[in-house]
Amino acid sequence: MHDLYSFFTGPFAWLTFIVFIGGSVWRFSSLWQLAQKKDGHVFEYMDTKFALRSIAHWLVPFGSRSMKLNPAMTVVTFLFHICLFITPIFVFGHVILWKENFNISWFTLPNAVADVMTFIVIASCIFFLWRRITLPEVKYLTTPSDFVILFIVAAPFITGFWVYHQFAGSAFMTIIHIISGEVMLMAIPFTKLFHMFLFPFTRGYIGSEFGGVRMAKDW
Amino acid sequence: MINCDSWDWDKGKKEVGKFSDWREKFSYIEDISFSPDGEKIAAIVKNEDMEFTVSTQSEGAEPETWETGYDKVWNLRFGPDGRLSAFVSDTGEWKVSTDDNTWENGYDFIWNMRFNKSGVIAVSAQKELSYCAIINDVPWENEFSKLTDMVISPDGQSSTAVIESIPVLEGEIFKFRGGCYSVAVNGDAWDRNFMNVWKPSFSDDSSHVAASVRTSYNDYYIAVDGKTWDTPFSSVWEPCFDPNSQSVIAPVKRGGKWFLAKDGAIFWDRPYFQLWHQIYSPDGKRIAAIVAPEFGRWTLAIDNTPWQITFSDYLTDPIFSHDGRLACIFKDRGRWGVAVDGKAWDSIVDMAWIPVFSNDGDNIAVKVKKDGFYHIALNGKILDTKYEYIENPIFSPDGSTILIRGCQGGSYNRDVISIKGGFSYA
Amino acid sequence: MSESNSATESKNSGIKKIDDQGILKGVEGLTPEKIESVIQQVITNETGARLKVYVDTCVHCGLCSKGCHYYLSLNDPKFSPAGKVKQTLAEIMQKKGKVSPEFIKQAAVIAYTQCNLCKRCAMYCPFGLDVAYVMSVMRRICHKLGVVPLYIQDTAHSHSVTMNQMWVKDDEWVDTLMWQEEEAQEAFENLRIPLDIEGADLFYSVIGPEPKFRAQLIFQAAVIMNAVGENWTMPSMPGWDNSDMCMFTGDYEMMERLKRCHFESALNLRAKRIVMGECGHAFRSVYDVGNRALGWRMPPIEIIHAIDYFNELFEQNRIKIKKKFDTPVTLHDPCNVSRGRGLHDKARNLVNATCSNFIEMVPNREHNYCCSAGGGVINCGPPFKNARVESGKEKARQLLEAKEKGAKVVIAPCHNCHGGLEDIIHHYNVGMELKFFGDIIYEILDLP
Ligand code: HEM
Ligand code: SF4
Numbered sequence A: 001m002h003d004l005y006s007f008f009t010g011p012f013a014w015l016t017f018i019v020f021i022g023g024s025v026w027r028f029s030s031l032w033q034l035a036q037k038k039d040g041h042v043f044e045y046m047d048t049k050f051a052l053r054s055i056a057h058w059l060v061p062f063g064s065r066s067m068k069l070n071p072a073m074t075v076v077t078f079l080f081h082i083c084l085f086i087t088p089i090f091v092f093g094h095v096i097l098w099k100e101n102f103n104i105s106w107f108t109l110p111n112a113v114a115d116v117m118t119f120i121v122i123a124s125c126i127f128f129l130w131r132r133i134t135l136p137e138v139k140y141l142t143t144p145s146d147f148v149i150l151f152i153v154a155a156p157f158i159t160g161f162w163v164y165h166q167f168a169g170s171a172f173m174t175i176i177h178i179i180s181g182e183v184m185l186m187a188i189p190f191t192k193l194f195h196m197f198l199f200p201f202t203r204g205y206i207g208s209e210f211g212g213v214r215m216a217k218d219w
Numbered sequence B: 001m002i003n004c005d006s007w008d009w010d011k012g013k014k015e016v017g018k019f020s021d022w023r024e025k026f027s028y029i030e031d032i033s034f035s036p037d038g039e040k041i042a043a044i045v046k047n048e049d050m051e052f053t054v055s056t057q058s059e060g061a062e063p064e065t066w067e068t069g070y071d072k073v074w075n076l077r078f079g080p081d082g083r084l085s086a087f088v089s090d091t092g093e094w095k096v097s098t099d100d101n102t103w104e105n106g107y108d109f110i111w112n113m114r115f116n117k118s119g120v121i122a123v124s125a126q127k128e129l130s131y132c133a134i135i136n137d138v139p140w141e142n143e144f145s146k147l148t149d150m151v152i153s154p155d156g157q158s159s160t161a162v163i164e165s166i167p168v169l170e171g172e173i174f175k176f177r178g179g180c181y182s183v184a185v186n187g188d189a190w191d192r193n194f195m196n197v198w199k200p201s202f203s204d205d206s207s208h209v210a211a212s213v214r215t216s217y218n219d220y221y222i223a224v225d226g227k228t229w230d231t232p233f234s235s236v237w238e239p240c241f242d243p244n245s246q247s248v249i250a251p252v253k254r255g256g257k258w259f260l261a262k263d264g265a266i267f268w269d270r271p272y273f274q275l276w277h278q279i280y281s282p283d284g285k286r287i288a289a290i291v292a293p294e295f296g297r298w299t300l301a302i303d304n305t306p307w308q309i310t311f312s313d314y315l316t317d318p319i320f321s322h323d324g325r326l327a328c329i330f331k332d333r334g335r336w337g338v339a340v341d342g343k344a345w346d347s348i349v350d351m352a353w354i355p356v357f358s359n360d361g362d363n364i365a366v367k368v369k370k371d372g373f374y375h376i377a378l379n380g381k382i383l384d385t386k387y388e389y390i391e392n393p394i395f396s397p398d399g400s401t402i403l404i405r406g407c408q409g410g411s412y413n414r415d416v417i418s419i420k421g422g423f424s425y426a
Numbered sequence C: 001m002s003e004s005n006s007a008t009e010s011k012n013s014g015i016k017k018i019d020d021q022g023i024l025k026g027v028e029g030l031t032p033e034k035i036e037s038v039i040q041q042v043i044t045n046e047t048g049a050r051l052k053v054y055v056d057t058c059v060h061c062g063l064c065s066k067g068c069h070y071y072l073s074l075n076d077p078k079f080s081p082a083g084k085v086k087q088t089l090a091e092i093m094q095k096k097g098k099v100s101p102e103f104i105k106q107a108a109v110i111a112y113t114q115c116n117l118c119k120r121c122a123m124y125c126p127f128g129l130d131v132a133y134v135m136s137v138m139r140r141i142c143h144k145l146g147v148v149p150l151y152i153q154d155t156a157h158s159h160s161v162t163m164n165q166m167w168v169k170d171d172e173w174v175d176t177l178m179w180q181e182e183e184a185q186e187a188f189e190n191l192r193i194p195l196d197i198e199g200a201d202l203f204y205s206v207i208g209p210e211p212k213f214r215a216q217l218i219f220q221a222a223v224i225m226n227a228v229g230e231n232w233t234m235p236s237m238p239g240w241d242n243s244d245m246c247m248f249t250g251d252y253e254m255m256e257r258l259k260r261c262h263f264e265s266a267l268n269l270r271a272k273r274i275v276m277g278e279c280g281h282a283f284r285s286v287y288d289v290g291n292r293a294l295g296w297r298m299p300p301i302e303i304i305h306a307i308d309y310f311n312e313l314f315e316q317n318r319i320k321i322k323k324k325f326d327t328p329v330t331l332h333d334p335c336n337v338s339r340g341r342g343l344h345d346k347a348r349n350l351v352n353a354t355c356s357n358f359i360e361m362v363p364n365r366e367h368n369y370c371c372s373a374g375g376g377v378i379n380c381g382p383p384f385k386n387a388r389v390e391s392g393k394e395k396a397r398q399l400l401e402a403k404e405k406g407a408k409v410v411i412a413p414c415h416n417c418h419g420g421l422e423d424i425i426h427h428y429n430v431g432m433e434l435k436f437f438g439d440i441i442y443e444i445l446d447l448p
């Protein structure tokens, strides 16, 4: 058990970071190079002002008509993304690891707050799952990989919740938690999860086209 | 060019006509224009019987109206030889009238008046839905169901046009794809058909014709006298002939970029975002073309080397002087200007017309428009004199004077000025 | 004809029955090898990261659905923007181009007739994924394979021969202008439609269907231009048509030829600017798409849509009216000039300057629904008319809502919109009258 633990917090964790960072850099730079070669217009019409204008509208809850038409999704997705992003970085258990290994540390979330946020992520994933299964327009688009990815995203939070609440077998769950977190990170560059890095560019580009050429809003 | 040695090149201004005279005489006057030598003005007017006709005026004379009146007159133009021609119609029959003499043959419609350099006229014509071209009142022997892009040869003996060689009806898309278009020269069609043909043009000796064609949506070629180049390109623009040989050059597109090709092979190997309007220098040794070396930047390239200076909006009218200088008109950030040998004139105007070189190539005059008035710009400076209307300037054969044909305060004046100064700049 | 060519109800797609010879006969000659090679060629030579990102980063959230009037009208997920990508390029990319002729047949119907390229969905997708672009790539592939609905293919052919959309021959064009000029002269002596005037302030261009079917619009424009004393011109030779079905079939080489012809026609006459009639797609082709294809960042000459021009006449007090149009009106914002050029505010100024009673339809401005005819869909002709009108159900609902609030007239400053809305109004018994701004201005114009 301990060997496994040290493998997954040691060499495998390094591998994870290498894959996540290296993979993301590779994916990003290959897209960038391809764009430079083939999508001249994207660079030609990209306009910082209009790109930021559009991004800003889409990062504010209910900042677009689309969000207003889908209030439940808007609330859930904002909470989900915030919690998804914030919790792993600021949860006490993770910060302590950074402290122990690299002697760096930062602000931590009160445990109760982190617990609620974890729960929000899990609940959001259930909501997403429910949408995928019941809403026809989402169901139609859903591929098996969407379920897998959703599971990959939910797993670290479910297992983290499990470990924190000391449910049965939490020692074993700790390892699963670590593995699932690592799997999620490694999946980012190679799946649609990469949207987190591409969002500023896709939104920024359409925002530039709308703002600079079409002289219209895109929200 | 027409020989202008015999024109009156004595310095000084003559009043050719006055708008007020016309106003008094006619209830209806279209746009007035000058003859090439500036001795005459002309316009489409209505006569006393309220028929359309043409009137002209020369210095010291009253406006003189054509004897024949018509239901309709349009496209009034002076040819390079100074003769005045228009399309005229009576009871639905259209003819060309030159200096009030109409052609014999009438048609249901005629259009696209083309002159060769000595003033021979060709037109496109339609009669009972059959189409042909006519040179100097002589129609082609063959007629076609469609005809476009007609041009006259430099020697004025021939005309060519794109024609529909296999009549194709609306909706027959598969037949269309099989190729129903070709080129006819003097009414004789090439023996090969294409999906499309565009813009045929003659060689300088008038004996060959080249055109852009496509044989499928993906295969574009240049065809010369009915035979295509060996290699297809993803697109092409209109070809032109080398004046010294029978070689043909044309812009071709490959891999999303434009190149200049000669006789089927890439000739300028540098890729451009755009390349068109290629021209040969008068000695045939150099080639210039309008290019976009980068997206959204326009300039001229000579022998595949673009000028350093580029412009944002537009570039047009590239022209070589006899001694090989190169000029063009450009538009940059909404304003127009003139560029010569890679340098832009400082004067920026609201509109500019084709640059005119003196014979020795030392001087350039340009018709421009600024703040609502026309001016002549000479060697980079805009002359002060304002006109409500002007024609392109013309240099005297020795290059010492310019003929300005313009309207000031309702007077249509012919003015010959020395280029050696004595005038003020705007 | 083989069995598969008369595909009836296919349970995997929203396509009922294909009854279009351009598509049915077009796929007949296709082999999987040919399909694959054309797809590879288009994907590798003509697209890049943009397409990849649009297809790969879609998170399948379905939020774009409410952006698309097809989905809203038909309530069928196959018609959602991402749903159309799923049925076309997503599958093509996944299979690396190894798709069957049958697949291409369905994909052609989707790309040409189930998307108006209106770009509304880009305003509803959180990532701004542009499904219209993806559908254009699909059309490009179909064009290269020769699988294009017959009617629109024919108009693209017309463009290639005559440089206009309606097989109007060179002589017919001038003849029509003369006829309109004569008609107008009966009411207004010495009125002119000036041809080929060099240095005119304004080059007026129209779409092919105007001389062919709606010549009175040229007449009206001539009357308005004369009434305000405009220094304007029209060309006697090809270049007068600003429309562009080649842009919509995917024949970009031909689109380039057309746009060049139009721009050079105006610029050779040294016109200051191009004013175009009330058409949306033509505006898009000249203002946004065609210029780029030719290497211009923005059009080489100022392009003014009729809305903009008319609004300017009122703002500069150049035009006099007898009285305002007093039947209650509503305004349909055409995608290509509203979402495409932000003219919705000027359009409202113009409505207020010309009409006394204005009722908004909802949603409006950038968010207005397409008329279901745009993007070349109406040009695919009768085989697709019923489907098109069905996809306009949401539009009908929106119109009826405006009607309930009192609107009797719909101002639609776009030819395509007129065609599409006319069919919708008729089919759903909406009972409203359609007008162009030109119709209204002509009606209220105070003539000397
Ligand atoms: C700021 C721009 C972003 C937008 C607009 C955005 C949008 C979305 C949307 C619409 C979903 C829908 C999920 C579904 O229905 O399945 C989603 C899921 C998700 N997003 Fe984001 N996202 C953004 C940034 C991020 C970032 C920065 C991260 C990473 C920290 C992230 C991670 C995730 C994950 C893990 C999912 C769940 C995956 C799934 O459900 O398949 N997102 N996002
Ligand atoms: S572009 Fe318009 S019609 Fe096409 S999918 Fe998007 S919203 Fe629907």
Ligand code: SF4
Pocket (backbone or CB within 6 Å): A141, C057, C058, C059, C060, C061, C062, C063, C064, C065, C081, C082, C124, C125, C126, C127, C128, C129
């Ligand atoms: S809204 Fe955007 S990300 Fe979501 S399904 Fe539609 S296209 Fe894909």
